[in-house]
Structure formats: C-alpha cells, structure tokens
Amino acid sequence: MKRAVSNLHGNGDERPAKLQRRDSPSTVPIPSNRQQEEQITAQPLSPLSNNINTKQTGKQERGHSTIPPRSKSTNKRIFDWIPPPSEEFYDADVMDQPASKRSRSRSISTDRGRPRSTSSDTTSSRDHKSSAYKDPNYVTILETKGCFMRPSEAGPVLEDIELCRRLLQQPIENPQGTLLDDNFIEDFYNSLRNRSEARLLVDLHPHLMPSAENQYIQGRRWLKNVIDGYNDPWLKTEPIHGPRPQPDHARGLKWSTFSEQQRRKLGIKPAEKSLYIARDDMYFPYLTAEIKCGTQALEFADRQNMHSMCIALRAVVSLSQIASCPEKVHRRILAFSISHELDGLRIYGYYPEITDGRIEYFRWKVAQIDIWSREDKWTCYRFVENLDREFLPIHIDRLMDLLAEIPEPQDFSFEIDNDHDIASGVGSQEWSGYSRAPSSQNLQPELCSMIQVLQQQLEEQKTRLEEQKSREEEQKAREEEQKAREEKLLAKLEQQAAEQKVREEQQRLREERLLKLLEQRQ
Incomplete structure (x- = not known):
C-alpha cells in the first residue's frame, strides 16, 4: 500500500489502474466487479469528460486529488484530475473585465484541468487594446x-x-x-x-x-x-x-x-x-x-x-x-x-x-x-x-x-409644443428664460444635457439666420440704390441727347440762313 501511494505522488505515474494491472499482473490482484464499481465511483471526473458534474467531487477541493481511504483495496488508483473552474469563478473574476478581455480569459487552454501559464496575458491584453x-x-x-x-x-x-x-x-x-x-x-x-x-x-x-x-x-x-x-x-x-x-x-x-x-x-x-x-x-x-x-x-x-x-x-x-x-x-x-x-x-x-x-x-x-x-x-x-x-x-x-454661467436646474426647463417643431418651438426663446415643466423632473441627466446643447445650437442657428436676413436686406438696399443711380444716370443721358439734338437743329438752321444770304448776294 505504501509503495503504491509513493508511486502515485512521487514518480508522477498517473496511469489508470487497468493499465498498471497489465504491466504487473503477478503483483496486483484483479479486482472484483463490485470493487471496480467502487473504484469508478471514487474517481473524480476528467475535465476532458463531456458530462461534468461538480456534485460528484463531494468533499474534494479544487486543485487537490482525492486519495482513497486505507480501507479500500490496494489496487485502487485514481486519476489526479482537478475539476475545471465553476461558473461562479468566471462570474467573480472574469465578468468584471471588459468584453475583449473576458473572452480571452475564458478561452485559456488547460492542461489536465490546470490553466496554462498566462505570463504573456498582460502583453496580449495591451496589444488587443x-x-x-x-x-x-x-x-x-x-x-x-x-x-x-x-x-x-x-x-x-x-x-x-x-x-x-x-x-x-x-x-x-x-x-x-x-x-x-x-x-x-x-x-x-x-x-x-x-x-x-x-x-x-x-x-x-x-x-x-x-x-x-x-x-x-x-x-x-x-x-x-x-x-x-x-x-x-x-x-x-x-x-x-x-x-x-x-x-x-x-x-x-x-x-x-x-x-x-x-x-x-x-x-x-x-x-x-x-x-x-x-x-x-x-x-x-x-x-x-x-x-x-x-x-x-x-x-x-x-x-x-x-x-x-x-x-x-x-x-x-x-x-x-x-x-x-x-x-x-x-x-x-x-x-x-x-x-x-x-x-x-x-x-x-x-x-x-x-x-x-x-x-x-x-x-x-x-x-x-x-x-x-x-x-x-x-x-x-x-x-x-x-x-x-x-x-x-x-x-x-x-x-x-x-x-x-449655467443657471440652476429649477430655473429652466425644455418645453416643446406638440404643434410646433423643435426649431420654431424651442429655438424661439432665450435659453435662460424657460420655466421648468412638471415632466422635466423625470428627464435623465444626459438627455437634459443633450437638449441643452440642442437649444444652444438652435439659438446659434437662429442668430445666423437673422444675420443672414440682415445681410440680404442690406444687399437688397444696395441693389435698389444702384438701380436708382442707374435710372438717374440714364435720365441724364437722355436729357443730354435731347439737348444735343436741339443744338444740332439750331446749327442746321443757322447754316441754311447763311446759305440763303450768300445766294441773295450773288
């Protein structure tokens, strides 16, 4: 019995009992059917098994193998399996991490139920980030x-x-x-x-x-x-x-x-x-x-x-x-x-x-x-x-x-008339002039912040529209003034043309009179 325990833990021989019986049939007695059933019941399940049931581990602690009591048969051997981490382990240690790290943590390979070395986890985490x-x-x-x-x-x-x-x-x-x-x-x-x-x-x-x-x-x-x-x-x-x-x-x-x-x-x-x-x-x-x-x-x-x-x-x-x-x-x-x-x-x-x-x-x-x-x-x-x-x-x-510069929350609210759109309803008033509506108490703070920004943008848009309208009116006034100057200039040109025509007519009459005088003298 002592030699069998020594080989299990000292030499690292983790082969199943059946394999050891084949190696030394003369020294290890063949167990009966009842002993084989007891032996299978005492062994914890392998983490490679598809039917893991943590209840079968009984009093077995994670990370330690269970050695059969001395009253069991001398040929009884167990696999030194360690049950895999439970869901509670993942919930406590992994779910607090970001999603990218969580998926990486749950996919760590295991060797006979033990996590492999994760010395490069920090570097891989930073690379992923x-x-x-x-x-x-x-x-x-x-x-x-x-x-x-x-x-x-x-x-x-x-x-x-x-x-x-x-x-x-x-x-x-x-x-x-x-x-x-x-x-x-x-x-x-x-x-x-x-x-x-x-x-x-x-x-x-x-x-x-x-x-x-x-x-x-x-x-x-x-x-x-x-x-x-x-x-x-x-x-x-x-x-x-x-x-x-x-x-x-x-x-x-x-x-x-x-x-x-x-x-x-x-x-x-x-x-x-x-x-x-x-x-x-x-x-x-x-x-x-x-x-x-x-x-x-x-x-x-x-x-x-x-x-x-x-x-x-x-x-x-x-x-x-x-x-x-x-x-x-x-x-x-x-x-x-x-x-x-x-x-x-x-x-x-x-x-x-x-x-x-x-x-x-x-x-x-x-x-x-x-x-x-x-x-x-x-x-x-x-x-x-x-x-x-x-x-x-x-x-x-x-x-x-x-x-x-920001007024107290109770000094303003964001009343939106259902009959008007946001641009005409909210943007038409000064931001500091609102009174809190009863329903605004239930608004989420971030929604309030978004509405405040929207109001400010609408106010700025309104100011820009007013400035644009003012510029258009100034442009229109300049165009009318230019048109008046053009009409005045055109009238002056017409007057000058009429005066020129009169002068030409007078010159023609003088020339005719002069021609008649010359004819009379001849």
Whole structure:
C-alpha cells in the first residue's frame, strides 16, 4: 500500500489502474466487479469528460486529488484530475473585465484541468487594446469626425504657447536618490532594454509622470482634487471611433471637486454615463499617457492619446456651449498627453477651434525628448510638476467659471409644443428664460444635457439666420440704390441727347440762313 501511494505522488505515474494491472499482473490482484464499481465511483471526473458534474467531487477541493481511504483495496488508483473552474469563478473574476478581455480569459487552454501559464496575458491584453489604432485609415476617420493630429493654421492662443514653454523650462528641484542618478542610470537603462510595456510602466514611467495621489500623500496639497487611473477603460463615456479609451495612465478630477449644486448643473450621477465622466470618480481628464515598445509604436500611442484627449475636450466644449460662452475655450489648450517608449518621449497639448458652430480638435507639439540624455532626463518630470502647479488651477478655475454661467436646474426647463417643431418651438426663446415643466423632473441627466446643447445650437442657428436676413436686406438696399443711380444716370443721358439734338437743329438752321444770304448776294 505504501509503495503504491509513493508511486502515485512521487514518480508522477498517473496511469489508470487497468493499465498498471497489465504491466504487473503477478503483483496486483484483479479486482472484483463490485470493487471496480467502487473504484469508478471514487474517481473524480476528467475535465476532458463531456458530462461534468461538480456534485460528484463531494468533499474534494479544487486543485487537490482525492486519495482513497486505507480501507479500500490496494489496487485502487485514481486519476489526479482537478475539476475545471465553476461558473461562479468566471462570474467573480472574469465578468468584471471588459468584453475583449473576458473572452480571452475564458478561452485559456488547460492542461489536465490546470490553466496554462498566462505570463504573456498582460502583453496580449495591451496589444488587443491598441490593435484598433493600428488601422491605416484610423487617422483619416478621425479627421472626418473633426479630430486632427496636427496643429491648425491659427494654432493655440499665444498665451497658451507661452504657458507650454514655462511648463517645460521653469526650474524645479529634481528628485535625488533615484535610478536616474548618474551612478545608476546606465545599469537602469540596460535592465529595461527589450522588456515589456508593463515593465516600462512599473519602473520607468514613475520617473516621468509620477502618481498624483501618491504625491498628495507626500504633502503636495494642491493635488487633493486629482485622481489617477492606470489602464482603466473609460466606460462612462462614449468613444469617438473605435474602442473606448484605456490609457496606461490618466489624471482627472475627483467627484468631490464639485459641489452638490455644480453636480446638479452637470446632471451627473455616480452610476450613470455622462459626457463629463471618463470612468468611476474621474471627471474632466486633463492628462493621459501611453507607453509602447519601439519608436514606430509611438505613432499608435499618439493615436490613442488623440482619441482620449478629444473625448476630454468634448466635455469642456459641451460645457462651454451650455454656458453660452464657447469663446472662452476657443483655441485654448485644455489638456495634454505624453507618449513614450524606452528612449523617446513626446508631449502634446490639445485645443478646440469653434467657428460658426463647427467644432474641430487639434494638437500642438510641446516637446520631443530623449529620456536618457543628461539635459533632458528630468524634463518630463519637470513638465508634469509645473503642470500640477500652474495648469491644474487654470483647468479647475475654467470649469468653475463655466458652471457659474449655467443657471440652476429649477430655473429652466425644455418645453416643446406638440404643434410646433423643435426649431420654431424651442429655438424661439432665450435659453435662460424657460420655466421648468412638471415632466422635466423625470428627464435623465444626459438627455437634459443633450437638449441643452440642442437649444444652444438652435439659438446659434437662429442668430445666423437673422444675420443672414440682415445681410440680404442690406444687399437688397444696395441693389435698389444702384438701380436708382442707374435710372438717374440714364435720365441724364437722355436729357443730354435731347439737348444735343436741339443744338444740332439750331446749327442746321443757322447754316441754311447763311446759305440763303450768300445766294441773295450773288
């Protein structure tokens, strides 16, 4: 008996009992029919079986084989099968993931019921996340939606260009005792060569863009309203094209940044989607970072950042439209992004242009940096530090100013007369002059926001129509004035022609009289 147990667990011999009887018929007795039935009952089912019943495992625990009690026959052997994960396992661990990752998790192959090594899952997950951005037409599609990965002809306002220069150059106290110190930097660089994006995110990225929340804990109190996100899908907003953004690192504002009154104006609730929410407890993101391996992959990182930042800018622009002051964000840099791999790093600023109701988003190149050069190794860290000190207050104040321009929800509503269309019914009144209808209390916040934007667009359309009508009236007046001048000129020409005719007739009469006098003298 002891020898049989030793062979089972020590030598890894997992063959069925029948096969062992054929190998050593002289030493192992042939079991009776009743013993064979007991033996089959004691064995857990193979995960390759088509009839898996988890109840048959009894007291058997997942990941452990069941050894028969000593009272059983000495020839009794079991397969060392481990039952497959139950549905509860998938519900708890997999269903919380995005759909793309969920399908990948459930399709992991097993070897005798044990999941195979998933050491490359992180890399494959990141590859899947960015696969849509590798489409050669992705940039063109973004342009059809008003998102351009280039600066506009006008560019951002000069004030913001000067701000970007200050964020890069304003000196700070560089961290000491890090792996970027001169005595460690070469070995640190060599340890990161040919490593995964996850390794760069864990070891290199914090030297470029540290965690805002950790810095707040260390005493930087101006970061109290900032929240970090690492590889979190932006599930609370709608993408512009392709999958929802999932930045490697993102910064936005916490729920607590806004008062209850301001949240009512925004129409945001923790469990609902909104233009202003990226993910749970992250509002109005203003900085994202994407990490790649290889310089060519930086182009894909730039596309991911462009998508994320256009969504971030869309939120601020929408708020400015509801506040009836889109000029406050026109050509203003509202957010930034960082794309980097092991050696190179790019920083961009993003701004909207709003012309005649048309909204387009552009990016402005702030810097391109060699991470490991002596003069630039702390440039990105310095930029982020200055961004927190100087741009973050501007970002928050801008949002607060726009919210101050929006009236309280009870001061307006959206009454639509069934006998009139939206253009004539809603667009014919001032946005701030509505009184709340009883049924408007039941409107979803996002529907309210959409109606507010629609009202604003209708008001702008009405203004443009009035301006066009005024221009047409001015044109008509100019045409009538031109016609009057032409008629006056024509009358003057006719008068001159008549006078000329009279003068010619008088000249003819004089000539006739003169001719008669000459004839009489002859």
